[in-house]
Amino acid sequence: MNADNAGTMQAVRFDDYGSTCVLEVRNVPIPSCGPSQVRVAVAYAGINPGEIIIREGHPMARKMFPARFPDEGQGSDFTGVVTELGQSVTQWSVGQLVIGMSDERSSQAEFVTIDESRLVALPEGLDPKVAGCLYVSGTTAYAIVNAVGVSEKDTVVISAAAGGVGILASQLARRAGARVIGIASPSSAEVLSGLGVEPLAYGDDLVERIRAVAPDGVDAFLDCFGNGYVDAAVSLGVPQHRINTIIDYEAAQRHGTLMVGMAAIKDPAAVVAKLAELIARQELIFPIRAVYPMTEVRAAYDDLAGRHGVGKIVLAVNP
Numbered sequence: 001m002n003a004d005n006a007g008t009m010q011a012v013r014f015d016d017y018g019s020t021c022v023l024e025v026r027n028v029p030i031p032s033c034g035p036s037q038v039r040v041a042v043a044y045a046g047i048n049p050g051e052i053i054i055r056e057g058h059p060m061a062r063k064m065f066p067a068r069f070p071d072e073g074q075g076s077d078f079t080g081v082v083t084e085l086g087q088s089v090t091q092w093s094v095g096q097l098v099i100g101m102s103d104e105r106s107s108q109a110e111f112v113t114i115d116e117s118r119l120v121a122l123p124e125g126l127d128p129k130v131a132g133c134l135y136v137s138g139t140t141a142y143a144i145v146n147a148v149g150v151s152e153k154d155t156v157v158i159s160a161a162a163g164g165v166g167i168l169a170s171q172l173a174r175r176a177g178a179r180v181i182g183i184a185s186p187s188s189a190e191v192l193s194g195l196g197v198e199p200l201a202y203g204d205d206l207v208e209r210i211r212a213v214a215p216d217g218v219d220a221f222l223d224c225f226g227n228g229y230v231d232a233a234v235s236l237g238v239p240q241h242r243i244n245t246i247i248d249y250e251a252a253q254r255h256g257t258l259m260v261g262m263a264a265i266k267d268p269a270a271v272v273a274k275l276a277e278l279i280a281r282q283e284l285i286f287p288i289r290a291v292y293p294m295t296e297v298r299a300a301y302d303d304l305a306g307r308h309g310v311g312k313i314v315l316a317v318n319p
């Protein structure tokens, strides 16, 4: 794919709420660069479960993130190369490799424009595929581990411990010195064990099985999956202020537990810069489980909706 001379580019768009069938890759105008903005030619763009909820038109998402039809765009995370600078931009230069996040749901495109404060330099040694999907999962993982204040005294349970958010949250909790029990399927167990996380299969009798492996109790619970994990944490006796969910807001309200997510991070670029350095130095891992060309965006989201696998799925735009 390549942007043409007539000022258009390929981008993911949709004109109505629905299944992945509404997603199309079409020619649209290249976005213009505002005074404090940088234009980036996107190499890789991330995909996240929240985008499914927006595209399917779930009632809460319609209120919080209403789609702008026709020609609604999609995608937050990206990595790429700076191609143009707004007049007042001081921190960046053309040709620099950057990691970013669009607040406009516009990263699944050949070009994206973004405020310069939202960019982070791509550290040497960081795989651009990894960089392309780091922002949302990384800031969320950082936020949730901080929200419950993990330390070396704690036993922490994490649901969906091998997913995009969970795999980083698990490692951050381990780096804080905690014992971490990671809920995942047996197919994710080896990766988790390699990170010093104790894998525990989801399924029947989970609360009893957690009690059996943590007879002294669970100090904190990070729910990255929903479907009853907040209830499980409450029945394990975890204090309300040490239970966080990023998905089951109904249960959080019912029990008075936390629902801290990426929005809690005041300086997301600083957090992403820190995580990117740690991954580049191989002190953290952030596995990529599949790469799809942007033209196969429907298949990529169908895969994501299956909710299985270790780490992230990423779209190759112009790698």
Ligand SMILES: NC(=O)c1ccc[n+]([C@@H]2O[C@H](COP(=O)([O-])OP(=O)(O)OC[C@H]3O[C@@H](n4cnc5c(N)ncnc54)[C@H](OP(=O)(O)O)[C@@H]3O)[C@@H](O)[C@H]2O)c1
Binding pocket: 048, 049, 050, 136, 137, 140, 159, 160, 161, 162, 163, 164, 165, 166, 183, 184, 185, 186, 187, 188, 202, 203, 224, 225, 246, 247, 260, 261, 262, 263, 304, 307, 308, 309, 310, 311, 312
């Ligand atoms: N509020 C926020 O700021 C925020 C930000 C980002 C994401 N989120 C939300 O957080 C959630 C997680 O996002 P993500 O990107 O990490 O998702 P993801 O990568 O799609 O998570 C997939 C993981 O879920 C695991 N899983 C499947 N069935 C499970 C079960 N019954 N119990 C426990 N784990 C199970 C899978 O493990 P196996 O492969 O081993 O089966 C897989 O590793 C999503 O709902 C997303 O919308 C919220």
